[in-house]
Each structure stands twice: as C-alpha cells, then as structure tokens.
Amino acid sequence: MPPPAPGGYDGPGMDDLRQLISDDSVWADLERTETLLLEAATSEDDYLTKIAQHLLLAGGKRFRPLLALLSARFGPADDDRRLHAGVAVELIHVGSLYHDDVIDEADTRRGAPSVNANWSNTVAILAGDFLMARASEVAATHLSQESVRLLAATYAELVEGQTRELQLQDSLGHSVEAYERVIAGKTASLIRTSARLGAMASDATPSAVEALSTWAWELGMVFQIVDDALDLVATEEALGKPAGSDIREGTFTRAVLEAARGPDGERVRDLLDRPRPYPDENVDEVMRLVRDGGYVDRTLQAAMDRVRVAREALSVLPDSPTREILSSLGDYLVARVDAVRAF
Numbered sequence: 218m219p220p221p222a223p224g225g226y227d228g229p230g231m232d233d234l235r236q237l238i239s240d241d242s243v244w245a246d247l248e249r250t251e252t253l254l255l256e257a258a259t260s261e262d263d264y265l266t267k268i269a270q271h272l273l274l275a276g277g278k279r280f281r282p283l284l285a286l287l288s289a290r291f292g293p294a295d296d297d298r299r300l301h302a303g304v305a306v307e308l309i310h311v312g313s314l315y316h317d318d319v320i321d322e323a324d325t326r327r328g329a330p331s332v333n334a335n336w337s338n339t340v341a342i343l344a345g346d347f348l349m350a351r352a353s354e355v356a357a358t359h360l361s362q363e364s365v366r367l368l369a370a371t372y373a374e375l376v377e378g379q380t381r382e383l384q385l386q387d388s389l390g391h392s393v394e395a396y397e398r399v400i401a402g403k404t405a406s407l408i409r410t411s412a413r414l415g416a417m418a419s420d421a422t423p424s425a426v427e428a429l430s431t432w433a434w435e436l437g438m439v440f441q442i443v444d445d446a447l448d449l450v451a452t453e454e455a456l457g458k459p460a461g462s463d464i465r466e467g468t469f470t471r472a473v474l475e476a477a478r479g480p481d482g483e484r485v486r487d488l489l490d491r492p493r494p495y496p497d498e499n500v501d502e503v504m505r506l507v508r509d510g511g512y513v514d515r516t517l518q519a520a521m522d523r524v525r526v527a528r529e530a531l532s533v534l535p536d537s538p539t540r541e542i543l544s545s546l547g548d549y550l551v552a553r554v555d556a557v558r559a560f
Contacts, residue, residue: 234278237545238287240538246286247279250303254282257304257351268332268344272311275329281306281407285415288429290539292419301359302418305368306411308352313375313407315345320379364414371410378402387467387493389477389486396471397438400445405437428533432543435527436550442520443553445470446513449504450560461500467493471519472512473503481506517554524550 238244258269282303289299317323318331319338325331333341349372356364382399385391412433416426447455448463449472463470469477469489477485485506488499507513527547534540 233549234280234283237549238283238542240542243283243286243542246300247282247303250282250286250300250307251279253300253304254307257308257355258348260347265344265347268336268340269347271329271332271335271344272314272326275327277311277327279303279307281310281411284408284411284433285418287539287542288412288415288421288433289419290537291416291425291429291534292421294418294420298359298418299415301355302364302414303411305352305355305360305364306407306414308348308355309368309372309375309410310407312345312348312352313372315341315348317379319345320383360414360418364417367410367414367417371406374402374406376402378404378406382468385469389469389474389489391474393471393474396469396474400438400441404441405434408437408440409434425534428530431530432527435523435530436546439520439523439527439550442471442516442523443550443557446472446516446520446557447560449473449507449513450557452560455560461504464489464500464503465493465495470516472507472516475512475515476503476507476510479510479512481510513557517557520554521551524554 235244254273255270258266258273260266260269285303285306286299289302314326315332318326319333319341322333323331324334331341332344352368353365356368378399378401381395381402385395385399409430412429413426416429421429445463448460448470451460453459459465464473473485476482477489479485485503488503489495524547528544531540531543531547
C-alpha cells in the first residue's frame, strides 16, 4: 500500500482506513486526486495560493474523496471524472472548515495554526470562498450540470446546518429531531454527496446512485452521533481534548437533550441554566447524570439502527470487492460504537 503523499492525506484514523481498504489502486487514485486538488487550490496570486493550500498541506484523511472514488466503481465509466468528483467534494469540505474556524474562533486545525489565527478572519473567509468557487469550477468543467447543482445544494445544506446550530446553542429546549437536522446539514449532507457524485461520475445506474447515497447518508449520521457520544464518556487522552467539550461550548447533543427531559432533567437544567463558562463540577455532574441515566446507551442504539439501514442499502448493489469495502466501513462504525460502550 503506498505511503501518504508528502504533506497530503494523513492523520488520526488514517491507519484504520488503510487496513480497511487494501486495494492499492484506490490509493493510487487518491494520490492522483491529491495532485489535482492542489492544482485546483492554486491562484495566480501566490499569497492566496499559500493560504488556500495551508490546510490541504496540513494533512487530513481525505475521507470524502475516498468515498467518491469507491462509489465510482459501481459504474461502467473508467475515466478521470471520478478524480474530479473527489476534488470537488474535498474543496467544499476544506472551504467550510476555513469558515467554521472563524465561527468557532479556533486557533488550530489538523495540528497546524488555523488560517484565521495565522492571518486573519477576513483572509480565512476569502480563502474559504475561493475553495468553494473552485469546487464549482471543477464540477462545471469536468462533470455535469447536475453535479454543479448538487454541490450548490449541498453547500446550502452545510450553511443551514451551521445556522441551526448557532440558533440552538445554549438551549436545552430543542428536540432530538432539531439536533439531527443540525448534524444532517453539517456532516451527513456532504458525505452523501461524496458518494453520489462519485457514482454519477462513473455513469452508475439510478438505483446504484440512490443506494450509495442512502448508505453514505446513514454513515455520516452515525459518525457524528458516535463522535458526540464519545465526548461524553471518553478520557481526555483518548479524545485529544477535555471530555465534555460540547457541553462547555453550549452545544447540547442527543444524550444531553434526552437527559434534560428525563427523571433528572430538573437537575440537568439547573446545572446548565446559567451563562458560560460552566464550572467544571457542573459539567462533570451533567456527564455523570447522562451516563448513569442510560442516555449514552440509547444514543448508541439509535446509531446502530442507522448502521442496519446502511447495510440494507448496500444489499441492492452487486456483490464485489468494493461492496465488501463499504460493508467493512459499516463494521468499523460498529467497532466505534463498541469502543464507546467500553469506556
């Protein structure tokens, strides 16, 4: 299996992906995609090029391009459109991270100083806009009109998800459904589009496109649900950040929302119904009430229900080594659920 491209795709979780995807041709395609990605993030202005490529060169798993490349294997076409599909979705993803870091006032990203911290908020916003525009240009030049429409709709979903999250911040009064709409927009929408765009780029049948879209949508939802659960149970060493970070930031995920409506709900609301920053003892007690009340287990069960839907979607696709890879990604999610339960 080839090593990661210098300064390119790498990072936490990459070893897991390399074990799951043993086909060297997939990684060869990803290396070609990496080259095209850096080309697309190049401007006539050297200053803008340096900023636009800053996060790309800092690493990353390139999970979305991988989904596009794998999904493209379910269609008959075998040309460079699948590479351009991977480039387009990663440009959208990285551009959105530049904007997210401004919103979150983040100092680092992927172990490197964030663009907003290293330069300024204005520069980060402009660089994010540039990458988004390049994604549209790649789709318009190499893919199809439907692909351009799909990317535009996906970006709208990302913005809607982020806006909903801002509206719900510091509020325990919203529903689990509202929380799921947030993660659908912020996480699942682009993962679904990655698979869908790759399948479309290879002229896959409509039924295959829909099956892969459903599978990827559920995959994206499960990834975020499990990550949110980990924040409530894992150690700081395992997370790489303090446990309960979401609570500290006023972002209340599924298990916390359900706890606020349960038998200990009054106590949960009392602990969090105050201006931030919350005292550490308040956060610790909320996390204990959430864990002891079984709300993390309920959240993980909801994730497993989605894994089953994802597996059912794959069952309509022809049996192949690529389908086995996608199925193994589902197994990887199950392993992550089990890891959360082990804490």
